[in-house]
Amino acid sequence: MLKLTPAERSELRSEAHALKPIVLIGEAGLSPAVMKEIDAGLSSHGLIKVRVFGDDREARVTMYDTICESLKAAPVQHIGKLLVLYRPKVDGVKETKLVKKGKGMREVTIVKPSASGTKKPTVSKVMVKGNERVTQGGSIKRAKPRQSSAKKSALGNA
Numbered sequence: 001m002l003k004l005t006p007a008e009r010s011e012l013r014s015e016a017h018a019l020k021p022i023v024l025i026g027e028a029g030l031s032p033a034v035m036k037e038i039d040a041g042l043s044s045h046g047l048i049k050v051r052v053f054g055d056d057r058e059a060r061v062t063m064y065d066t067i068c069e070s071l072k073a074a075p076v077q078h079i080g081k082l083l084v085l086y087r088p089k090v091d092g093v094k095e096t097k098l099v100k101k102g103k104g105m106r107e108v109t110i111v112k113p114s115a116s117g118t119k120k121p122t123v124s125k126v127m128v129k130g131n132e133r134v135t136q137g138g139s140i141k142r143a144k145p146r147q148s149s150a151k152k153s154a155l156g157n158a
Contacts, residue, residue, distance in 0.1 A: 001068045001069055001072065001073070001074065001075075002068075002072060002073060002074035002086070002087065003074065004074045004076070004086070009074075009076055009077075012047055012076045012077075012084070012086050013076060013077050013084065015047055016047055016049060016076060016077065016084045019047065019048070019049045019084075020049065021048075021049040021050055021051035021082065022037075022041050022045070022048050022049065022050075023037050023038050023041055023048065023050045023051070024050075024051050024053065025050060025051070025052045025053065025054075025063065026053050027053065027054070029059075029063070030063055030066060030067070035067070035070065035071070038050060038067060038071060038085070039071050042071060042073055042085060042086075042087040043087075043089070044089075046086065046087060046088060046089045047076070047084070047085070047086045048084070048085055049082055049083070049084050049085075050067070050082070050083040050084075050085065051081055051082055051083075052081050052082075052083060053081065054081070060078070060081065060083070061078070063083075064078055064083050067083070067085065068085065071085075071087065072087065073085045073086060073087040074086045074087065104129075104130050105127050105128070105129060105130075106127070106128055106130075107125055107126070107127055107128075108125070108126050108127075108128045108134050109123060109124070109125050109126075110123070110124050110125075110126055110134060110138045111123050111138075112124075112138050126140065128140060129142075131143045
């Protein structure tokens with residue numbers, strides 16, 4: 001079983017908050033097919049939620065421990081009938097968020113549907129500066145400069 005520090009566990013709990021359960025365990029319990037699905041989910045996502053339908057808390061705790069032991073996963077959280085599991089992805093490549101703040105160039109894909117609606121949409125990749133945005137129509141607009149208060153600028157110069 002994988003061990004996590006309290007700080008890592010807290011961060012994973014906050015990430016898992018928005019997730020929906022991808023595996024549901026019914027009255028059949030932990031069958032080999034369910035274990036295979038949990039393994040596939042951990043391999044592709046790394047962090048997953050599992051919902052257990054059953055009122056027996058001890059049975060859920062033993063399922064949780066069994067899953068963690070057999071799949072070499074870390075227990076993150078067990079709240080009610082939800083189990084949160086974590087295992088680092090196999091490929092070792094960490095996901096990076098593509099949202100960049102501030103200045104710099106970024107590539108944006110623009111997809112425009114055809115005028116008639118029967119032909120393929122046109123796809124173009126455009127480099128956009130940090131102060132530009134792409135409108136819903138696909139054109140590029142530059143951000144307006146921020147307005148500054150006359151009072152604040154007068155106070156700053158004094």
